[in-house]
Amino acid sequence: MGRDKKFSTHDLWQATHELIVETGYQGFTMSLLAAKLHVSRAAIYKHYPNKEELLIDFMVEKMRYSVTLLSEIDFTQSFEHQLRDLLERMFQLKDLHQILGMASTIEDVSPVITEKKQVLSAMHHELYTPLNQLITKGKEQGFIDPARNNFLLLGFIFQTIDIPNHAGLPLDTFIAEIQALILHGISNK
């Protein structure tokens, strides 16, 4: 019963994704989102009681996808192939990574939000485990000095993913270059 919807849940997440990438968390407004969906602001409030709950649900959704994507890596591969596989997957998640970084800045306007922020934070750790496993493997197989701090290596890889492609290299060579930088730094081999 009732009349037809003007936008689906999928439309909503799509528009939210675009808008948050375009304007950032602070610039994200319900008016802009409504405009993107060709709908009045109040229509969105029929589905979500406030902006914060909408955004946190969006992030949980994206996080779920990210965790799945990274956990699907084939661990039987060699260290180097596994690294390459991981990098390619992390590249797919590039803007998600920054979006998810905004999660902590969402205001705790209701207990529901506080709760879901903790869920997100837990999933964030889950996201790191495939990367951690890779580092462990690298240490075992002699690619990485076991004395090295895992947090540091993790941070290093995450930061390296975000290098801007100012040179305009094709994606394949760009990823290959980044892999080389991660493995051997700027030094001549």
Add this chain to the structure above:
Amino acid sequence: MGRDKKFSTHDLWQATHELIVETGYQGFTMSLLAAKLHVSRAAIYKHYPNKEELLIDFMVEKMRYSVTLLSEIDFTQSFEHQLRDLLERMFQLKDLHQILGMASTIEDVSPVITEKKQVLSAMHHELYTPLNQLITKGKEQGFIDPARNNFLLLGFIFQTIDIPNHAGLPLDTFIAEIQALILHGISNK
């Protein structure tokens, strides 16, 4: 003549710096700034006609300092010492780096702003030159493969500076670790 000022230009830049680090560009308001200076909002408008001009002047000021600091590097040092020197100086500029990244998001509310944004952008290139010189030196002295793209190496070094120190390492060892990562990546030597 006239009465005593309640805040100096130095106070203003200090408060602006603190506030923009605390709240980010979007969260920066004249009310918060005024509160930090223990002054009414209107008092600041006696010095600056609007928020944008204040922020762009602040950034030009900071940029000038950054360019000077990086240009003071001793180029007679060895490649590795010069890199270390550079890294230490870039660490001093850590929050400045992110602040200056916000420059492009300042709205062009007046032609003065558009003009100063271009000045900032030009100084941004100046900031890169010491780094570029270092890379060139590294290529000449055989530390770096000359075929490698300078933009990529530059981006790599800039990103690496921003690795979060989650492990809580002391600054000295942290910088040393980062230098090692830049030079040789995660690989065992």
Add this chain to the structure above:
DNA sequence: TTTATTAGTTACACACGTGTTACTTTGGTG
């Protein structure tokens, strides 16, 4: 001590963001 000048404050008008309420539209069901 009077006065000019500069610094600062209070109060206003305006714009825009949020969330709610009362109303309208639209489609299936008895």
Add this chain to the structure above:
DNA sequence: CACCAAAGTAACACGTGTGTAACTAATAAA
């Protein structure tokens, strides 16, 4: 066809941010 329920809209109250104008306070010079 009547009417009910879901979906949507318009309009309101409220908060907060910006920039301005009229007023007040303090200090140095005449």
